Amino acid sequence: MRIITGKARGKNLLTLEGNATRPTAARAKEAVFSVLQFSLADRNVLDLYSGSGQLALEALSRGARSATAVDSSADAVRVIKKNAVDTRLADGLTVVLSDVCEWLSDRRGRKQPEGGYDIVFIDPPYALGLIPDTLRRLYDSGMLSDSAVIVCEAASPDDVFGNDELLASLFDISKQSKYGIAYFTYLSPKKQIEG
Numbered sequence: 001m002r003i004i005t006g007k008a009r010g011k012n013l014l015t016l017e018g019n020a021t022r023p024t025a026a027r028a029k030e031a032v033f034s035v036l037q038f039s040l041a042d043r044n045v046l047d048l049y050s051g052s053g054q055l056a057l058e059a060l061s062r063g064a065r066s067a068t069a070v071d072s073s074a075d076a077v078r079v080i081k082k083n084a085v086d087t088r089l090a091d092g093l094t095v096v097l098s099d100v101c102e103w104l105s106d107r108r109g110r111k112q113p114e115g116g117y118d119i120v121f122i123d124p125p126y127a128l129g130l131i132p133d134t135l136r137r138l139y140d141s142g143m144l145s146d147s148a149v150i151v152c153e154a155a156s157p158d159d160v161f162g163n164d165e166l167l168a169s170l171f172d173i174s175k176q177s178k179y180g181i182a183y184f185t186y187l188s189p190k191k192q193i194e195g
Helices: 026-039 054-061 074-086 100-105 131-140
Strands: 044-048 066-071 093-097 117-122 144-154 171-179 182-189
Touching: 026 054, 026 117, 026 144, 026 171, 026 182, 044 054, 054 066, 054 074, 054 093, 054 117, 066 074, 066 100, 074 093, 100 131, 117 131, 131 144
Parallel strands: 044 066, 044 117, 066 093, 117 144
Antiparallel strands: 144 182, 171 182
16 A cells, blocks of 8 residues: 555555455546545545545645544554654644544544545444444534535445435535445535524
C-alpha cells in the first residue's frame, strides 16, 4: 500500500496486522481519487474508520488543506501517526482516537475546521452495518460544508441507507460504482431547512 500521487507519491504505508481492518484496494482508491481530483485542493477532509489513514494521507498528498482521521483502535492510531510522519504529511493531519459515532455526537469534545468538512470518507468494517448511523450523526453534527461530498465504501449499495427511509431523504446520491468487492456511493447532503 502506498501513496499514489502528489507530494508524497510512492511512499509506502504501514497497515495493521490481522483482519481487524480492510484497506481500500489500490485500484479502488485510484478510481475514487480520480472522481475527486478537482475537488481536493485546499479542502478539509474527514476520514472516518480510518484504519491506516491512507485516504486522509492521499488527500493531503494531493493538496487538501487539512485532514482528520478518526478510529477507535489505539493500534490504528499508532499506525496512522507513523504513516503521517513517514510521508511527511503530519503537519496537516489531526488523528483522533475515538468511537466514530460518539465523536460525531459530542459537540464539546471535538474540533472542526472553519467552514466544515468538504470531503468525508466513511469506510467501516462491512459486517457491522455502521454506515446509516454514521451518516445520520454526520448530518446532524453541523460539521459539513455547504458543498460537502461523502464517499461511502460498503459491501453492497443497499448498506448505505439500510432500511432508514428518512435518512435516504437527507442525502442525494451523485454516483455509485463498484471496484472489486467494494461499492462506492458518493453523496451530498440536502440543505437543512431552518425552522
